[in-house]
Amino acid sequence: QLQVQESGPGRVRPSETLSLTCTVSGGPLNSSHHFWAWIRQPPGKGLEWIGSVYYSGSTYYNPSLKSRVTVSRDASKNQFSLQLISMTAADTAVYFCAGGSFSIGVSGYLEYFPVWGQGTLVTAAS
C-alpha cells in the first residue's frame, strides 16, 4: 500500500528557506501511475495546492507561489522535496505531501489525491 511521510523542521525564521522532504513507501516514486504534490493548510483555513512533480519530471506550481517554490524528486531515495524561499508568517501552515493518481474516461483526464501524509506544522517565527 502506497504511503507518504513528511519530514523537516517545525520552525523556520522569517526570510529563510523552508525545506521539506516526503518519503514514499510501498511503491516506486518513479511510477507512471502516480504524481507527487505538496499541499498546505494554514491554521483554521482551507487547503492550498503548492506544486506537483510528474513521472516525466515536469513540475507545475501555484502561480501565487511560483516565484518562491521548487519541487524536486530523488528517485534513488524514493523521495520528493519542497523548497519555499523567503518565508513569512503567512506561510505558517500544516504542510502535506500527497500522492496523486489520474483517470482517463469520458470526461477526459482527471486527477485526484488518494494518498496523503499525516502533515507537518511549520511555523515561520524567530
Next chain:
Amino acid sequence: DIQMTQSPSSLSASVGDRVVITCRASQTITNCLNWYQQKPGKAPQLLIYAASHLQGGVPSRFSGSGSGPDYTLTITSLQHEDFATYHCQQTCRIPTTFGPGTKLELK
C-alpha cells in the same frame, strides 16, 4: 484561478440523517471534481473522485453527483464517524483549487 464555493459552511445533523453538501465552481468544470473528508488534526481522505466515483474502501452511504459548475456530496444515514469537515477540489485547471470546507457537526 477557478474559485470554489461550498454551502453550507457548517451543518448540524443527527445520526441517521441524510445530508447534502453543495460545491460550485466559478466556471464549468467537466466532472473534474473530488471530495475529501478531514477530521481534526488529520490529513484529508479522498471520498469521491471524478464527481461520482467512490474511492475504494469508502462506504456506499457516500455518493457524488453533478455537472457543469454545480456538484453535490450526499451522505445517507449519517454515522458517528462522518462528523468532520468536507472539502471539494477541482482539477480541471491549474492551479487545482479547493473549496473552503463544510463542517458537519453533531446536533
